Amino acid sequence: MENQLPNVVIANLFKNGLVIVDENPPDKKEVIPHEDKKKSNSENDTEKNWWLGNNRKKVAIVLAGTDAKFLGDAELNFLLTILKACNLTAEDIAIVNIAHTPKAFTEIQQALSAETAILFGVAPMQVGIQVKFPLYTPSAFEGCKLLFAAPLEALNGNTPAQKTEKGNLWTALKKLFGI
DSSP, X not given: OTTOOOHHHHXXXXXXXXXXXXXXXXXXXXXXXXXXXXXXXXXXXXXXXXXXXXXTTOEEEEEOOSSSSSOOHHHHHHHHHHHHHTTOOXXXXXXXXXXXXXXXXXXXXXXXTOSEEEEESOOGGGGTOOSOOOTTOOEEETTEEEEEEOOXXXXXXXXXXXXXXXXXXXXXXXXXXXX
């Protein structure tokens, strides 16, 4: 299946555990554990619940959506398309929704060791940055490459305005990731 969600995304959607069964099963089943929040008392476990993803390439995706804990299905699918164009996967990033978990950019950057951050629909002041950055202009802040963009909802569509926004985003992403 071409548009299958990564295992880490699926695991975070189901709270108790998940067994992935292949149509041609190997000798054993892959179990993706999910930590039960009621059993988890350590500070580390609590801290890890405010972002989604494995963050393998130290790329933070920060957004301010209000509907879902991280982002809705349409936005997730659109984001996965953007990531694929940038030679990234959901495994490479960490998604933070500041509408549900208000965090300053410095907290996000430190916790995730973010080297790159793309902020969709987030103004610099919302994350404690006192400098105004223009949209779609790759910038540097506190040793991190930043890109501020319109909300994913404003980019995901085919109206002339959305096509213009997507073009601006793609141009900026090519500069940001050296594509």
